[in-house]
Amino acid sequence: MSLPTLPPELVDNIILYVAPADLVAVSHTCSSLCPVAQRLLYRHIAISPWSRNINVVATLAKRPDLAHFVRSFSITTAADPSLFSAFYRLLADALSGMTEVISLNLLVDSGASWILEKSGRNITYHRLEQFNCSFPLDFTVAEFLGKTPALLQLEVDSMPCVPSRPIPSLPATTIPRLAHFIGSARAARAIVPGRPLQSIHLNEGDLGEEDLASLAQANADVLVLGATASTPPVPLLESIARHLPHLAYLRIMTTYHFTQAPEVGFMDQVANALAALPDLTAFELSGMHWGSSKRGDDGSKRVWQSSPLGNTFNRSEDITTDSDIFLQY
Incomplete structure (x- = not known):
C-alpha cells in the first residue's frame, strides 16, 4: 500500500515526524501529499532578520490558502531599516489570511499599527489566544x-509613547476572556476593568492610587502584579493590600529608599505591610526577594522576614519560578 492511499489521519501522523527541509520535497512528490506537507510547513512561522526567511511574508500575502494553515506567527523586524511600506502592505495582506492563528507576535515598527486595519474590518480571529505587539493602544489596535x-x-x-496620544475606550464585549496583560499603566486603565484579569505586568508608567483603583475593577481576583513606582514602598504596599487583597505574587521596582541606606525600621515596616496580604507567598522589591512562613495551621497570618532572603530560609511554600504563573514574564 503506497503512502498516498493510506487514510488521511495516518498520512498526517507519518508526515508529522518529517523534518521541515524534507517536507518541501514531500510537497513536490504528488498532488495528494502536497496539502498535508504545506499544512505542516506553514503551521508555525518565526520570521527574523537572522533567520533569513522574511520572503515568507510575500508568499503568505499572495497565497491566503497557505496563510489559513498558520497557527503561530512571530515576526521581529524593528531594527531592520531596509523594510519599507511595501513590505508592511504585504504583511497586512498576510495577516488578513491568518484566520485560524492562535498565537501572534508582531515586534515591528511601533508606528505601523495600520497593518491591522485590513484584519480588523471583516475578519474575526476566533481562535487567537495570545497577541503580543510593539504597537501603542490606538484606535486601530482597539478595533483589532x-x-x-x-x-x-x-x-x-x-x-x-507621546503622553498626549489618546487611549481609546474598549466596549465591554471586547476581549471578554482576557486573563494576562503586559503593557503600560495607561493602557491597563482601559483594558483591566470588567475583564477577568489574573496577572498584570505594567512595564511602563508609575503605579499610583488611581492605577490601583482601576486594577481593582477586574472581575476576577488579580493574583500576580508587577509594576514600577516612585512612591514610598510602605504606603504603596498598604494601598495595594486595600485594592488587590488576593495577590499571590508581587514584584515592585522602585528607586525610592535605595539611593541611600534605608531608614531604621524600614524592613519591619515592609514586613508589616505585607502581612495585610493573606494570600501573598512571594514578593520582590527592586531585586530583593522576600519570603514568608505560616505560624501554624490555625489560619494565622504569614510572617514575613524583614530582610532579603538568605540561604537558611525555607522557601518550600513559595511559588516556584517554573510554574505557569511565571511564564507570563
Missing part, C-alpha cells in the same frame, strides 16, 4: 482586539 473573542494573553503599549 474587538475581533479576538478568545484572547487570553495580551501585550500592548509597552513602548514609551
Whole structure:
C-alpha cells in the first residue's frame, strides 16, 4: 500500500515526524501529499532578520490558502531599516489570511499599527489566544482586539509613547476572556476593568492610587502584579493590600529608599505591610526577594522576614519560578 492511499489521519501522523527541509520535497512528490506537507510547513512561522526567511511574508500575502494553515506567527523586524511600506502592505495582506492563528507576535515598527486595519474590518480571529505587539493602544489596535473573542494573553503599549496620544475606550464585549496583560499603566486603565484579569505586568508608567483603583475593577481576583513606582514602598504596599487583597505574587521596582541606606525600621515596616496580604507567598522589591512562613495551621497570618532572603530560609511554600504563573514574564 503506497503512502498516498493510506487514510488521511495516518498520512498526517507519518508526515508529522518529517523534518521541515524534507517536507518541501514531500510537497513536490504528488498532488495528494502536497496539502498535508504545506499544512505542516506553514503551521508555525518565526520570521527574523537572522533567520533569513522574511520572503515568507510575500508568499503568505499572495497565497491566503497557505496563510489559513498558520497557527503561530512571530515576526521581529524593528531594527531592520531596509523594510519599507511595501513590505508592511504585504504583511497586512498576510495577516488578513491568518484566520485560524492562535498565537501572534508582531515586534515591528511601533508606528505601523495600520497593518491591522485590513484584519480588523471583516475578519474575526476566533481562535487567537495570545497577541503580543510593539504597537501603542490606538484606535486601530482597539478595533483589532474587538475581533479576538478568545484572547487570553495580551501585550500592548509597552513602548514609551507621546503622553498626549489618546487611549481609546474598549466596549465591554471586547476581549471578554482576557486573563494576562503586559503593557503600560495607561493602557491597563482601559483594558483591566470588567475583564477577568489574573496577572498584570505594567512595564511602563508609575503605579499610583488611581492605577490601583482601576486594577481593582477586574472581575476576577488579580493574583500576580508587577509594576514600577516612585512612591514610598510602605504606603504603596498598604494601598495595594486595600485594592488587590488576593495577590499571590508581587514584584515592585522602585528607586525610592535605595539611593541611600534605608531608614531604621524600614524592613519591619515592609514586613508589616505585607502581612495585610493573606494570600501573598512571594514578593520582590527592586531585586530583593522576600519570603514568608505560616505560624501554624490555625489560619494565622504569614510572617514575613524583614530582610532579603538568605540561604537558611525555607522557601518550600513559595511559588516556584517554573510554574505557569511565571511564564507570563
